[in-house]
Amino acid sequence: MTNAEDALAELTAEVRRLGDHVAVSQVIASYGPLVDTSDRIERSTVLAELWTDDGIYDIGGVGSKVGKTEIAEGFVETHFDMVGSGVAHIMGLPFIEISGDSATALCYSQVMVPEGDRWFAWRVAANLWELDRTDAGWKVTRRVNRLVGPDDGAYNVQKTIDRLNSGTRS
Amino acid sequence: MTNAEDALAELTAEVRRLGDHVAVSQVIASYGPLVDTSDRIERSTVLAELWTDDGIYDIGGVGSKVGKTEIAEGFVETHFDMVGSGVAHIMGLPFIEISGDSATALCYSQVMVPEGDRWFAWRVAANLWELDRTDAGWKVTRRVNRLVGPDDGAYNVQKTIDRLNSGTRS
Amino acid sequence: MTNAEDALAELTAEVRRLGDHVAVSQVIASYGPLVDTSDRIERSTVLAELWTDDGIYDIGGVGSKVGKTEIAEGFVETHFDMVGSGVAHIMGLPFIEISGDSATALCYSQVMVPEGDRWFAWRVAANLWELDRTDAGWKVTRRVNRLVGPDDGAYNVQKTIDRLNSGTRS
Numbered sequence: 001m002t003n004a005e006d007a008l009a010e011l012t013a014e015v016r017r018l019g020d021h022v023a024v025s026q027v028i029a030s031y032g033p034l035v036d037t038s039d040r041i042e043r044s045t046v047l048a049e050l051w052t053d054d055g056i057y058d059i060g061g062v063g064s065k066v067g068k069t070e071i072a073e074g075f076v077e078t079h080f081d082m083v084g085s086g087v088a089h090i091m092g093l094p095f096i097e098i099s100g101d102s103a104t105a106l107c108y109s110q111v112m113v114p115e116g117d118r119w120f121a122w123r124v125a126a127n128l129w130e131l132d133r134t135d136a137g138w139k140v141t142r143r144v145n146r147l148v149g150p151d152d153g154a155y156n157v158q159k160t161i162d163r164l165n166s167g168t169r170s
Numbered sequence: 171m172t173n174a175e176d177a178l179a180e181l182t183a184e185v186r187r188l189g190d191h192v193a194v195s196q197v198i199a200s201y202g203p204l205v206d207t208s209d210r211i212e213r214s215t216v217l218a219e220l221w222t223d224d225g226i227y228d229i230g231g232v233g234s235k236v237g238k239t240e241i242a243e244g245f246v247e248t249h250f251d252m253v254g255s256g257v258a259h260i261m262g263l264p265f266i267e268i269s270g271d272s273a274t275a276l277c278y279s280q281v282m283v284p285e286g287d288r289w290f291a292w293r294v295a296a297n298l299w300e301l302d303r304t305d306a307g308w309k310v311t312r313r314v315n316r317l318v319g320p321d322d323g324a325y326n327v328q329k330t331i332d333r334l335n336s337g338t339r340s
Numbered sequence: 341m342t343n344a345e346d347a348l349a350e351l352t353a354e355v356r357r358l359g360d361h362v363a364v365s366q367v368i369a370s371y372g373p374l375v376d377t378s379d380r381i382e383r384s385t386v387l388a389e390l391w392t393d394d395g396i397y398d399i400g401g402v403g404s405k406v407g408k409t410e411i412a413e414g415f416v417e418t419h420f421d422m423v424g425s426g427v428a429h430i431m432g433l434p435f436i437e438i439s440g441d442s443a444t445a446l447c448y449s450q451v452m453v454p455e456g457d458r459w460f461a462w463r464v465a466a467n468l469w470e471l472d473r474t475d476a477g478w479k480v481t482r483r484v485n486r487l488v489g490p491d492d493g494a495y496n497v498q499k500t501i502d503r504l505n506s507g508t509r510s
Contacts, residue, residue: 014355015184022191022361030267033331086319088294090278092430095369108430112294114319119291121459124428124452149426150453158314161373192361199435203501258464260432260448262510266506282464284489288425289461
């Protein structure tokens, strides 16, 4: 290849990496509005489309749901009733690592719920997202969600920053 | 065109899309610090520069302000007094869709206020931002802000994720 | 240069700017998980690696720490004990300005702490981050953190948005 072709190939790879970063951020950003409008199975089924067919949602204090159907049904008892009174799943700034056709992201989530004329944090959790590039875009293969508290759950999720951080390009 | 020219044109379009994503994110990120230092009309006038001349700020529980002057003046009674005791408008991770010279973004906002040695959520809202590309950068043509609660306001804003999500490139 | 070379050079500069934006965002996003797992000096030493050798962490209500060793040790008395019961430093959407080999970012932070079956905001602060590009990636040269409240501290940090905003490309 010529130097110009080399430069273009290098630039194309970097643009792809940045585009992947944005795309993964979008998946995470879409979770809140999707779950906060999931008040019936038709909607939580749309929400579950964020995952791959055999994707896992491992929820702190609730348990592990495997596959889109189980994930969609997982919201029936624990979540549908909250939507009517208003709920906001707010995602903090994610740390995202792209590695070829896989990605890992780490972020905090806050679930805010109204009470009188204020809102309170009903859940604060650490989240590890693992995603794969698919023909339908980036999809979640596994999300681990752990409530921030005295047990080791969230701590172990938070600690994955060590692995992610060391793998990051400068 | 040659193949190299095709590749460069495609790459240029993708870089433009990513640059637009970042630019829209910057507009949203600047809102908090600008409003939280708006304790007089001179400053809320600077804040109102985030909008286009005939831009709309449709605020849950307050009403709709049209045009920069009305938006700037809209903060006089509802907001200026809060700045002295400290206030933080914190934006959650936005979902952003770029479509040519227009953009739409969806994000949660939390307004945190000090009380004793803690802070509490004085407002939690869902926000729909519509923006246009102008000669002065991306400007807000309409922002709809709805308090998360039992009425349909926030739910309808949150539900725009369906439309945005379906329009997103993989 | 030919037109094609010009176009490629321009595109390369823009991609570099976007890559820098993402890289600075990653530094900020990594702070939370790193500090929230810092329960001993070995871990706060890793956390302090976010700074340059003579970097400054100027913490509202605590004081100014200079250099990695002092920063790492700064967490011993004020922070280590919190990790065991769970803590989440959540970063809001940052405004980031890249200027050659330097960068400035502005964002809010919330420190959420569990209490009974809820979480409360133990600190809400405005943060100014100044970073330099180094051989080991973007590193923090100075972070100013000020609690949102009635004194001028946070207000002055928040007001840096004026300078940043005016320097931003459209």
